[in-house]
Amino acid sequence: MGDMKVCSKCGMGKPVEEFSRDKSAKSGRTSRCKECRKEHYRQNREHALKQAKQWSEDNREHKLEYRKTRYQSLSPFERAIYVMANGVCGRTGENGVYNSKGIKNYLGNNPQVKAFLRENFGSDIRRLLDRGLTPSIDRINPNSHYMEGNIRVIDKNENARLGSEVANRLASKSVIAIKDGEQRIFESISECARGLGINDSTVRHHLKNGTTCRVGFSFVNAD
Numbered sequence: 001m002g003d004m005k006v007c008s009k010c011g012m013g014k015p016v017e018e019f020s021r022d023k024s025a026k027s028g029r030t031s032r033c034k035e036c037r038k039e040h041y042r043q044n045r046e047h048a049l050k051q052a053k054q055w056s057e058d059n060r061e062h063k064l065e066y067r068k069t070r071y072q073s074l075s076p077f078e079r080a081i082y083v084m085a086n087g088v089c090g091r092t093g094e095n096g097v098y099n100s101k102g103i104k105n106y107l108g109n110n111p112q113v114k115a116f117l118r119e120n121f122g123s124d125i126r127r128l129l130d131r132g133l134t135p136s137i138d139r140i141n142p143n144s145h146y147m148e149g150n151i152r153v154i155d156k157n158e159n160a161r162l163g164s165e166v167a168n169r170l171a172s173k174s175v176i177a178i179k180d181g182e183q184r185i186f187e188s189i190s191e192c193a194r195g196l197g198i199n200d201s202t203v204r205h206h207l208k209n210g211t212t213c214r215v216g217f218s219f220v221n222a223d
């Protein structure tokens, strides 16, 4: 029968093999049995996880609070810049990446967009703010990208009005559907979609991109 050793934690006498080797200990074994050491680590781990979770929670609130305070400390001018830059980068992805709607941002990442707006539209932004309006970015050609030359800063409500106008105008424009050299003319996108048994959005998509839909039609505006 091998040597026995008493665990300093649970007080049980166990065969020495139940104690891990430990060169720094006089006996060459740890004072606590393997079972007790395992339990200790398990509890420690739970404690550590709990702490990490708490830390990230605290930190998250901290971050949100920090952002809020920072935003509130900005001047109205910088706030407008902040909102517009986030809008562009959120809709398009940063660094010229296409989003799901195919809008590309050529202006760069968030800080670059901010700098671009300050440099090129500073006076427009200030003028709108002075009139109590909300500056927002408008793409001059709505089918093109967020890029230099295709951007202006106008009032947010005006921008929304223009947006719905463009949508209405496009929707009511005559559409020619072309397949195998034959053309069919429709009074609007929705007439076209109904006539061909496809979705409005399909017609809009292929009309905009000049591509051919699954059932073989390509589309152009009549005028």
Ligand SMILES: [Zn+2]
Pocket (backbone or CB within 6 Å): 007, 008, 009, 010, 011, 012, 032, 033, 034, 035, 036
């Ligand atoms: Zn023990």
